[in-house]
């Protein structure tokens with residue numbers, strides 16, 4: 001079954017650290033800055049394990065202490081509840097490491 005596509009603007013009202021992706025398809029993005037590479041990669045490891053458990057994977061990149069994340073649901077061509085769930089997990093993991101939004 002295809003997941004229901006959500007309205008990005010409405011979805012972002014409950015995710016203040018996230019922005020609409022300015023690009024080719026509906027997606028939400030967040031850039032996070034950590035103390036150093038070790039912290040950034042530790043965060044990515046936590047998120048990666050959860051993403052794989054959910055079978056829902058971020059598009060992301062890392063340069064030293066910075067992690068850029070884009071969430072979208074490829075199977076639905078848009079943003080769905082899966083992206084919201086993963087975004088909330090990401091926000092919690094980041095907050096737990098002292099990252100400000």
Ligand SMILES: C[C@H](O)[C@H](O)[C@H]1CNC2=NC(N)=NC(=O)C2=N1
Nearest residue numbers: 055056057058072073074075076
């Ligand atoms: C076969 C597998 O379940 C799918 O390809 C999953 C894997 N991870 C995924 N991740 C994301 N972000 N979107 C998807 O549609 C998706 N689909």
